[in-house]
Amino acid sequence: MIRPAEFRVEVDRGQSAVKLRIVGEIDIARIKQLEQSRDGVLAGSPSTLVIDLSKVGFLDSSGLKFLLQTNERVQGLGCELQIVRPAESVMKVFTLTGADQRLPFVDPGTP
Amino acid sequence: MVESRLAATLEALGEAVTIQSADGRSIYANQAALDLLKLSSLEELVATAPGEISARFEIQSEDGTPINVSEFPGNRALRGEEYPSLLVRNVVRATGEERWLLNKATVLKDSENRIEMVINLIENVTAPKQAERRAKFLAQAGKTLASSLDYKQTLENVASLAVPEVADWCAVDLVDADGDRESVTVAHVDPTKLALAGELRRYDTRELDPSEGLGAVVHTGETQVYQAIPDLSLAEVALDEEHLRLLRAVGLHSVVMAPLRTAHGTIGVLTLVNAESRRSFAPEDIELAEELARRAAAAVENARLFSERTHIARTLQENLLPEALPQIPGWQLGALYRPSGGSTEIGGDFYDVVPTAAGWVLVIGDVTGKGVTAAGLTSLVRHSIRAIAHYESEPATIIERLDEILRDQRGMQTCTVACIRLEDEAVTGAAGGHPLPLIVGPDGVNAAGEPGSLIGAFENGKWPVWRASVPRGSSLVLFTDGVTDSQAPDGERFGDQRLAELLAAAPSLDPPELVRHIDAGLTAFESAIQADDIGVLIAKSLAPTHGNGQTSTSQRQGSLSKT
Numbered sequence: 217m218i219r220p221a222e223f224r225v226e227v228d229r230g231q232s233a234v235k236l237r238i239v240g241e242i243d244i245a246r247i248k249q250l251e252q253s254r255d256g257v258l259a260g261s262p263s264t265l266v267i268d269l270s271k272v273g274f275l276d277s278s279g280l281k282f283l284l285q286t287n288e289r290v291q292g293l294g295c296e297l298q299i300v301r302p303a304e305s306v307m308k309v310f311t312l313t314g315a316d317q318r319l320p321f322v323d324p325g326t327p
Numbered sequence: 328m329v330e331s332r333l334a335a336t337l338e339a340l341g342e343a344v345t346i347q348s349a350d351g352r353s354i355y356a357n358q359a360a361l362d363l364l365k366l367s368s369l370e371e372l373v374a375t376a377p378g379e380i381s382a383r384f385e386i387q388s389e390d391g392t393p394i395n396v397s398e399f400p401g402n403r404a405l406r407g408e409e410y411p412s413l414l415v416r417n418v419v420r421a422t423g424e425e426r427w428l429l430n431k432a433t434v435l436k437d438s439e440n441r442i443e444m445v446i447n448l449i450e451n452v453t454a455p456k457q458a459e460r461r462a463k464f465l466a467q468a469g470k471t472l473a474s475s476l477d478y479k480q481t482l483e484n485v486a487s488l489a490v491p492e493v494a495d496w497c498a499v500d501l502v503d504a505d506g507d508r509e510s511v512t513v514a515h516v517d518p519t520k521l522a523l524a525g526e527l528r529r530y531d532t533r534e535l536d537p538s539e540g541l542g543a544v545v546h547t548g549e550t551q552v553y554q555a556i557p558d559l560s561l562a563e564v565a566l567d568e569e570h571l572r573l574l575r576a577v578g579l580h581s582v583v584m585a586p587l588r589t590a591h592g593t594i595g596v597l598t599l600v601n602a603e604s605r606r607s608f609a610p611e612d613i614e615l616a617e618e619l620a621r622r623a624a625a626a627v628e629n630a631r632l633f634s635e636r637t638h639i640a641r642t643l644q645e646n647l648l649p650e651a652l653p654q655i656p657g658w659q660l661g662a663l664y665r666p667s668g669g670s671t672e673i674g675g676d677f678y679d680v681v682p683t684a685a686g687w688v689l690v691i692g693d694v695t696g697k698g699v700t701a702a703g704l705t706s707l708v709r710h711s712i713r714a715i716a717h718y719e720s721e722p723a724t725i726i727e728r729l730d731e732i733l734r735d736q737r738g739m740q741t742c743t744v745a746c747i748r749l750e751d752e753a754v755t756g757a758a759g760g761h762p763l764p765l766i767v768g769p770d771g772v773n774a775a776g777e778p779g780s781l782i783g784a785f786e787n788g789k790w791p792v793w794r795a796s797v798p799r800g801s802s803l804v805l806f807t808d809g810v811t812d813s814q815a816p817d818g819e820r821f822g823d824q825r826l827a828e829l830l831a832a833a834p835s836l837d838p839p840e841l842v843r844h845i846d847a848g849l850t851a852f853e854s855a856i857q858a859d860d861i862g863v864l865i866a867k868s869l870a871p872t873h874g875n876g877q878t879s880t881s882q883r884q885g886s887l888s889k890t
Binding site for chain 2: 241243244274276277278280281284285288311312313314315318
């Protein structure tokens with residue numbers, strides 16, 4: 217598979233909120249890494265998990281499923297999920313599937 | 328008196344010690360040193376010229392470059408040079424025995440600071456050195472075997488790794504279920520020797536004789552070892568004069584044949600041969616051959632299981648598609664399915680054309696996930712839709728029922744589906760999280776319909792019903808996201824815009840040609856291996872002149888024919 221673009225997950229641990237900032241393209245090849253990052257930070261029982269998609273250039277159906285599963289997971293853990301809205305081209309995947317109405321999106325710049 | 332006591336002490340030492348006089352001659356060696364130098368007595372040492380003794384051994388540094396005796400620490404010390412200790416590989420020419428010797432020197436000087444004599448201490452480090460080199464070799468071989476699922480290539484790589492390090496020759500033969508052999512690889516550092524092996528192969532029989540050689544290893548699953556093979560036995564096995572000439576030219580000295588064993592039996596044989604080096608195989612070498620054969624067997628087995636799994640997964644997935652597209656009055660159909668390039672990680676794209684009480688419904692969908700699990704879910708989705716369509720003919724209702732079924736499944740099982748009923752120059756549809764279809768016609772390329780919820784994901788999903796007109800001569804193009812997500816070598820995605828342009832360039836093609844046009848456009852754009860599979864289903868609204876003579880095509884392609 218082609219992997220020209222960089223991909224990384226930056227973890228920013230605050231007092232009670234943890235932010236996962238994803239940089240690059242999210243497709244099925246990245247899901248394992250994302251799940252590991254997510255499970256790693258959720259193990260610390262944060263009160264808020266922020267997944268920042270503002271630096272994501274592409275997200276496919278496996279990325280969408282990852283976010284839906286994460287949304288389900290945090291509810292059982294009493295953790296609040298916030299997803300920082302991606303660029304309009306990426307947002308299309310969410311509007312096409314109705315997930316824009318179901319996932320807790322926040323605008324970039326929201327503290 | 329002192330000297331004889333000193334000599335007695337040296338004799339008692341396990342380490343080999345030799346003493347050189349100031350002129351470089353060897354004047355003393357203890358028993359351990361005589362043993363190492365393969366000398367019968369001190370007298371023999373003193374009587375033999377120094378060059379003559381060293382000629383009995385092949386002496387190399389660790390990287391294989393020849394070392395002259397003048398470079399030994401004792402001789403360097405005598406010349407007044409620095410004399411660090413020196414590790415050498417020493418092979419006894421007569422027997423092929425390999426030793427690793429660490430040579431150290433100590434200088435004794437007289438009262439005027441002139442060199443009186445040099446004492447050489449030769450430490451035999453063969454066992455630890457060979458163990459280290461075997462471990463290193465096995466680690467490297469293991470890495471090579473795990474590097475790829477192309478087992479023929481990896482066996483070749485391992486064989487070339489083994490020569491001349493482990494043996495002069497290394498060969499691997501596999502046997503199939505019928506007991507027929509297949510020579511996978513033969514390695515030797517010298518290409519002219521390899522040519523000999525090629526000629527010898529002509530004498531191989533496909534069927535193996537279970538009483539000797541390879542056949543015996545396969546039959547019994549036990550390692551066979553032949554050490555110091557006499558010329559006589561070559562003459563015995565030779566089939567004719569030419570065969571004997573070739574066997575002699577190879578100069579077979581010692582052979583180890585170790586079985587490639589799996590849970591299902593012996594699948595092949597690893598053969599190590601020592602010839603021109605005249606080395607015999609130590610018990611550790613035989614263990615090494617067996618360990619290497621074990622690892623090779625595991626690699627072959629893995630590769631076979633993997634390709635079997637790929638085959639099962641592919642077969643499963645291909646059975647998720649209709650054998651042929653139906654004939655539908657007023658419409659002409661065409662379809663394309665192309666599995667992802669990523670081996671067994673099959674995706675879950677599918678399409679179908681399903682009869683309902685109110686007419687034919689086109690179905691296209693994509694199950695999130697990969698592999699056999701995805702194929703299982705795809706099967707559930709496709710057959711559920713077929714069953715629902717017996718009772719329901721409204722696309723939105725079909726999707727709603729499917730959503731209920733998926734939400735009853737364990738874990739989160741999601742999929743996208745678009746259901747579109749064909750009517751007279753129009754369609755009625757609903758989409759569940761699926762890319763909206765395009766209508767291609769004289770008016771250009773336009774998206775049709777409204778999006779609806781991903782199926783299986785949410786409580787109270789919404790699937791708006793929409794109607795679109797498809798005038799005669801226009802085509803409705805349904806596709807999965809594998810099309811728009813298709814990636815160029817530079818990482819660029821194909822995207823909606825390129826797809827629209829591709830279709831706009833050929834608005835009047837019939838579905839079978841339009842499918843080929845899309846396939847060609849994607850192939851030109853993308854890199855060789857795509858992460859996702861691709862599904863396209865096209866329905867063209869026919870002009871009345873076509874009458875009933877419409878045809879339909881289902882075009883399927885394997886990934887092999889992709890380029």
